[in-house]
Amino acid sequence: MMRLKINQKQIYLPDCVGRGYGTYWHWKGRYRVCKGSRASKKSKTTALWYIWAMMKYPDANLLVVRKVFRTLKDSCFTELKWAINRLGVPEHWEIKESPLEMTYKPTNQKIYFRGLDDPLKVTSITVEHGYLCWMWIEEAYEISDEDDFNMLNESIRGAIPPETRLFKQVTLTFNPWNEHHWLKKRFFDNPDDETLAMTTNYLCNEWLDDADRKEFETMKRNNPRRYCVAGLGDWGIVDGLIFENWEEKPFSVQEITALPGIRSAFGLDFGYTNDPAAFFCGLIDQRTKTIWVFDEIYKRGMSNEAIAEEVTRAGYAKERIKADCAEPKSIDRLYTLGLSHIHRSRKGRDSVNNGIDFIQDYHIIIHPKCVNFITEISNYTWDTDSRTGKKLNRPIDDFNHLMDAMRYALEDFSRGDTFSFE
Structure with a gap:
């Protein structure tokens, strides 16, 4: 049973988070990788985990990355704001849009937002309190060059004192459009014991209504190829490309x-x-x-x-x-x-x-x-x-x-x- 206790107010986390992500929630290995279909709640679950974990671990700081910085405000930034409200703790967080940043006020822990289109800003982060130990790469599929990921991965480095109970971790969430992407070979084909590679889909989202589910059933009937990827979270098989030029x-x-x-x-x-x-x-x-x-x-x-x-x-x-x-x-x-x-x-x-x-x-x-x-x-x-x-x-x-x-x-x-x- 997971409970979050803030100023004597207790939140029963399964009521906020839902089910289907138990292993994901508790994983402490280096890599936590989740490919999922639309409406699989992978991004919302990740946002909830980070807000919960930042308040649980007082020395943790988070770096949130997408390939292009301008896409962060309408995606991860919005999801994390939603998670703060979902957990009922907005009074404990300071949220800024210029620069894009979130601060947990009791300890001054921060959530930083960066884009790969300005790599110097990614590699030059210095935290004010604690350690930069976590990174969330949303829409990781957008990163087509594995060397760019390696550069990001190296930014989560440095020794962390054991008494903090912290662990270094990189989380990647994405839609699995193309089976030839480097993400499949690196994390899914032969994962090591530091890697959790999982697939989720809309079937684990208990908060979808009948209209949402009907949309997927229609997709299943009319566009089976699309349903396998956007519905079930399977890897997309790309054959017969129209533009290769x-x-x-x-x-x-x-x-x-x-x-x-x-x-x-x-x-x-x-x-x-x-x-x-x-x-x-x-x-x-x-x-x-x-x-x-x-x-x-x-x-x-x-x-x-x-x-x-x-x-x-x-x-x-x-x-x-x-x-x-x-x-x-x-x-x-x-x-x-x-x-x-x-x-x-x-x-x-x-x-x-x-x-x-x-x-x-x-x-x-x-x-x-x-x-x-x-x-x-x-x-x-x-x-x-x-x-x-x-x-x-x-x-x-x-x-x-x-x-x-x-x-x-x-x-x-x-x-x-x-x-x-x-």
Whole structure:
């Protein structure tokens, strides 16, 4: 039985945390790795554990990492705030957004937030009290280079006095999109006695309602491939990639735009509840047949007003934007909200395959901060006939939101009309 006692108030943890993560909760080995499906509560459970553990171990400090710093506020930071409230202890925590930081006020322990896009800030952390002994890497799948993980791993170092009862630990949580990812070989194929590697899914989440469960049952029936990964947490099998002509590499947008013949291209694919709204930002050189992907917006639950606000905040409101023509009312609304050069895409017969054919002739360079674009393009495959197992001449209806937005953005180039959107 686990209880948290704060100023004589006792909290029965299973009532807050739920079940399905007992081994995960008690593990003290070096690596705690959890791949899981959507709604498997892996991130919420991790957030609850860290808030509980920080209050239990008065010398512990935590570093929370994602590949791109700007994604932390709407993910781990929000989850940890939720956990503080879930445990009923907000009066014991100081929460700052500038800099992004949390402090347990009774002992001055801290939770730090860093992105791999600024590696010096990751390796130069000095704690004010106690020891930096824990690290949580959320969406670890985004870290495509194992050397980047090794650098992070080395930041949890140094001797810890035994009387503190502390232990050094790195926790990795992620969705298992691709079986060829280094995470599988390193942690799941042959784990050592310092590694807990586990898989969870929505079936262990007792707080889902009937509508949530129905969504997974519909996925199971209509999209079994998607269900295996997003429903059951199995490794994604990537076969028949549509785009193999890409690489992830840092570059300067200013330097690229200064080159002769460079044109910009922006595309928008709408989404709301289950699918994200996806905004693509790219540069194209038709002479060298190169596409540079330099920015993205990728969020669920965005109204037209929220989309306009995000695009404007990012500085792209005056750019020429091609948006999905299936939603003319949304396009008209975005125009009135200030996206003054938004236009409908020109979908037609074979427009998807024609757009794909055009892009396949180009070399695509993706800035590392475009983590959702990288996830999509590395999982965007040709569909398979469920009866014969043969590949079909159409893409899967998955990992396609930024892929569609890219097609819309490049539509005028593929049809022969070029524009300068400076």
